[in-house]
Amino acid sequence: MHDSHIGLAHGNGGRLMRELIDSVFARHLGRGNPILDVHLDAAPIELPRGRTLITTDGFTVQPLEFPGGNIGSLAVHGTCNDLAVAGATPFYLTLNAFIEEGLEVQLLERIVMSIAEAAKDTGVAVVAGDTKVVRRGEGGGLYLATTGVGIAPKAKVLKMSAIRTGDRILVSGPVGDHGVAVMLAREAFGMRGDLQSDAASVLPLTQAALEFDGLRFMRDPTRGGLATVMHELMHVTGLQIRLEQTAIPVREPVSAVCEMLGYDPLFLACEGRVVAVVSEQDADRLLTRWRMLSKGEHASCIGTVCSGKQRVILVTELGGERVLEELEDDPLPRIC
Amino acid sequence: MHDSHIGLAHGNGGRLMRELIDSVFARHLGRGNPILDVHLDAAPIELPRGRTLITTDGFTVQPLEFPGGNIGSLAVHGTCNDLAVAGATPFYLTLNAFIEEGLEVQLLERIVMSIAEAAKDTGVAVVAGDTKVVRRGEGGGLYLATTGVGIAPKAKVLKMSAIRTGDRILVSGPVGDHGVAVMLAREAFGMRGDLQSDAASVLPLTQAALEFDGLRFMRDPTRGGLATVMHELMHVTGLQIRLEQTAIPVREPVSAVCEMLGYDPLFLACEGRVVAVVSEQDADRLLTRWRMLSKGEHASCIGTVCSGKQRVILVTELGGERVLEELEDDPLPRIC
Numbered sequence: 001m002h003d004s005h006i007g008l009a010h011g012n013g014g015r016l017m018r019e020l021i022d023s024v025f026a027r028h029l030g031r032g033n034p035i036l037d038v039h040l041d042a043a044p045i046e047l048p049r050g051r052t053l054i055t056t057d058g059f060t061v062q063p064l065e066f067p068g069g070n071i072g073s074l075a076v077h078g079t080c081n082d083l084a085v086a087g088a089t090p091f092y093l094t095l096n097a098f099i100e101e102g103l104e105v106q107l108l109e110r111i112v113m114s115i116a117e118a119a120k121d122t123g124v125a126v127v128a129g130d131t132k133v134v135r136r137g138e139g140g141g142l143y144l145a146t147t148g149v150g151i152a153p154k155a156k157v158l159k160m161s162a163i164r165t166g167d168r169i170l171v172s173g174p175v176g177d178h179g180v181a182v183m184l185a186r187e188a189f190g191m192r193g194d195l196q197s198d199a200a201s202v203l204p205l206t207q208a209a210l211e212f213d214g215l216r217f218m219r220d221p222t223r224g225g226l227a228t229v230m231h232e233l234m235h236v237t238g239l240q241i242r243l244e245q246t247a248i249p250v251r252e253p254v255s256a257v258c259e260m261l262g263y264d265p266l267f268l269a270c271e272g273r274v275v276a277v278v279s280e281q282d283a284d285r286l287l288t289r290w291r292m293l294s295k296g297e298h299a300s301c302i303g304t305v306c307s308g309k310q311r312v313i314l315v316t317e318l319g320g321e322r323v324l325e326e327l328e329d330d331p332l333p334r335i336c
Numbered sequence: 337m338h339d340s341h342i343g344l345a346h347g348n349g350g351r352l353m354r355e356l357i358d359s360v361f362a363r364h365l366g367r368g369n370p371i372l373d374v375h376l377d378a379a380p381i382e383l384p385r386g387r388t389l390i391t392t393d394g395f396t397v398q399p400l401e402f403p404g405g406n407i408g409s410l411a412v413h414g415t416c417n418d419l420a421v422a423g424a425t426p427f428y429l430t431l432n433a434f435i436e437e438g439l440e441v442q443l444l445e446r447i448v449m450s451i452a453e454a455a456k457d458t459g460v461a462v463v464a465g466d467t468k469v470v471r472r473g474e475g476g477g478l479y480l481a482t483t484g485v486g487i488a489p490k491a492k493v494l495k496m497s498a499i500r501t502g503d504r505i506l507v508s509g510p511v512g513d514h515g516v517a518v519m520l521a522r523e524a525f526g527m528r529g530d531l532q533s534d535a536a537s538v539l540p541l542t543q544a545a546l547e548f549d550g551l552r553f554m555r556d557p558t559r560g561g562l563a564t565v566m567h568e569l570m571h572v573t574g575l576q577i578r579l580e581q582t583a584i585p586v587r588e589p590v591s592a593v594c595e596m597l598g599y600d601p602l603f604l605a606c607e608g609r610v611v612a613v614v615s616e617q618d619a620d621r622l623l624t625r626w627r628m629l630s631k632g633e634h635a636s637c638i639g640t641v642c643s644g645k646q647r648v649i650l651v652t653e654l655g656g657e658r659v660l661e662e663l664e665d666d667p668l669p670r671i672c
Contacts, residue, residue: 013560014663039496039572041555042391042422042486047383055378056430056483058468086378094392096481098434130481132394138476143468145432145481147392150378160375219377224349236375327350 347469
C-alpha cells in the first residue's frame with residue numbers, strides 16, 4: 001500500500017480498507033494458510049476429535065514493541081497459552097485490530113509479521129479477522145483482541161477443584177521478566193537493560209505436564225502475576241497456599257529494578273511461564289521433566305497447598321512468615 | 337460493586353477486576369449459561385454435527401447507545417449475523433471489552449445487559465471473555481470485540497463463486513436505518529428523529545433463504561453499506577451488477593437526512609438486513625417467503641447479475657444509468 005500512516009479511510013469498508021487488509025494482514029497471515037479468505041463472513045474450521053476449548057484475550061501493551069516481542073507476538077502467545085494451560089493444543093485464532101489513526105504502516109506490518117511468525121511457531125492458523133480504525137488519540141496506537149480454539153484430550157480435565165492438601169506448586173521459570181522488560185522499554189524510568197520479555201509459547205511445557213496423572217491444574221501467571229494466581233487458587237479451593245520465597249526464581253535484573261522502584265516481582269506479569277499444581281508423588285518427576293526443556297531449565301517447586309486458615313503465606317528466607325495480600329489498587333505500571 | 341466509574345485498578349488483575357467481572361459481566365451473561373466460568377482459562381464448547389464456522393468483529397460505535405440498540409446488542413447481532421449469512425446457526429460467542437477509565441459503571445451494566453438479552457434472543461451463549469481498562473482519553477468509552485462460532489449444514493456451502501449471470505439480488509428491508517439512526521443520536525447535526533437502528537438478528541431471514549436450492553450467497557451490508565457489497569460481488573465474480581434505484585427500499589427519513597447532508601444511503605451501514613443472490617427461478621419465491629417474516633416485509637428484488645463490463649450500474653428512475661463507484665475516502669461519519 002502507498003500510505004505511510006493509517007487514516008480513518010482505512011476503516012470505512014471501501015477500497016483503502018481492502019488494500020490495507022490485502023497488503024498487510026492477508027499477505028502475511030495468509031501465507032501457507034488456505035483457510036484465511038478475506039471475502040468470507042465466517043471461516044470454516046475442521047476440528048480433530050476431543051474436547052473443543054475456546055478462549056479470548058485483549059491486548060493493550062505500551063510500548064507496542066519491547067525487548068523480546070511486540071503486541072502481536074504477545075497476543076498469539078497469550079491466547080495460545082490460555083488454551084495450553086487448559087490442557088489443549090491450539091489450532092485456530094481470530095484476530096481483531098483496533099488501529100489508531102496515524103499509526104505508522106511499517107510498525108503495523110512488523111507487528112502483523114510477528115503475529116504470523118508466532119502463529120507458525122505455535123502451529124496455529126489465523127482464520128478470521130477484523131480491523132477498525134479509531135480517531136487519533138483514541139486508541140493507544142493499536143489494541144488487539146484474539147480468540148483461540150483448541151482441542152484437549154477427553155480423558156484429562158484439569159480443574160482447580162481437583163486440588164488437594166499436600167499438592168505441590170511448580171513454576172516453569174523466573175517470574176516478572178515480561179513486566180520489567182516492558183517497563184524498561186518505556187524509558188520513563190531512565191533505565192535500560194538487556195532483559196527480554198519471556199513472551200513465548202508454553203505448549204511444550206504444558207504438553208509435558210499432561211503426561212503426569214498427578215497433574216491437577218495449570219495456569220499462566222499473566223496480568224496480576226504469580227501472586228494473583230495463588231490468590232485465585234486460595235479463593236476457589238478454600239485452602240492455604242504456602243510459598244517458599246527463596247524457591248521462587250527471579251532474575252537478578254528483575255529483583256534489582258523492583259527493589260529500586262518498589263514493586264513486588266510476584267505481582268508482575270509473565271507471558272511464557274506456567275504454574276502447575278501437581279500431586280506430591282509426581283512433583284519431582286514433573287520438575288525433572290520440565291528442566292529438560294529449554295523453556296523449563298529454571299523450573300522450581302515453590303510451594304505447597306495446605307489445610308489451615310485460607311491465606312497465601314510467603315515463608316521468607318529466615319523462616320519468617322508473611323501474608324501475601326491480594327493486589328488491591330494499581331501500584332504497577334500498566335503492562336498489558 | 338461500589339464504584340460508580342471504572343478506574344484503572346479495575347483492569348489490573350486484582351480484587352477490583354474480579355469484582356467488576358463478577359458483578360457486571362458474569363452476573364448478567366452467566367444467567368442460564370453454565371458454560372461461562374470466570375475461573376477458567378478456556379471454556380469447553382460442544383458442537384453439533386456439521387461444518388464449524390468462526391467469525392470475529394470489532395465494534396467502536398459512537399455514541400455507545402442509540403435509538404434501537406447500543407454497542408452491546410450491536411456486537412452480538414453483528415457477529416451472529418456474519419455466521420447467519422454464511423448459512424450457519426450461531427451457538428457460542430466470546431467477548432472482549434476495552435473499557436476506558438472513567439466510564440460510568442451503570443452505562444457499562446446497561447450494555448452488558450443488552451449483550452445478555454441479544455444473546456438470549458439469538459440463542460447463543462457468551463462462553464469466554466476478557467476485560468482491559470485503558471487510560472482516560474484512550475478508548476472511546478468502550479470498544480468490544482466478539483468472536484462467534486456456529487454450525488452450518490454440510491450439504492449447502494454458500495459462496496460468491498456460485499453466482500451466475502442472470503441471478504437476482506434481493507435485499508430483506510430498507511437500507512441505511514442504522515447509519516442514520518447513529519448519526520442522529522450524535523446530535524451533532526442539530527436534528528432529532530424517531531428513526532431506529534435496524535440492528536437485529538437476521539437468523540430467521542437466512543434460515544428461510546437456506547430452504548431454496550437456488551440460493552448462491554448472502555451477506556449483511558454493514559460497514560460500507562449495500563454499495564460495498566455490490567462492489568465485492570463485482571470484484572470476485574468479474575461480472576456486472578445492475579441495480580434498479582427505485583427498487584431499493586429506503587425509508588423516507590433516511591432519504592431526507594441523506595439529501596440534507598449529502599450522503600448516499602447505499603453506502604450507509606445496515607445491521608439487520610440481508611442481501612441474497614439467488615437464481616432467477618427462485619427469486620420470486622424467496623421474496624414471497626421473506627415478506628411473510630416480520631423483518632422481511634419490505635424485502636425487494638433490487639437487481640440482476642449480468643455479463644458485460646465489470647461495473648456496478650445504478651439504473652435511475654428515469655431509465656438513465658450511472659456507475660456506482662467504490663467508496664474511496666471517508667465521506668461518512670464513523671458509525672461502526
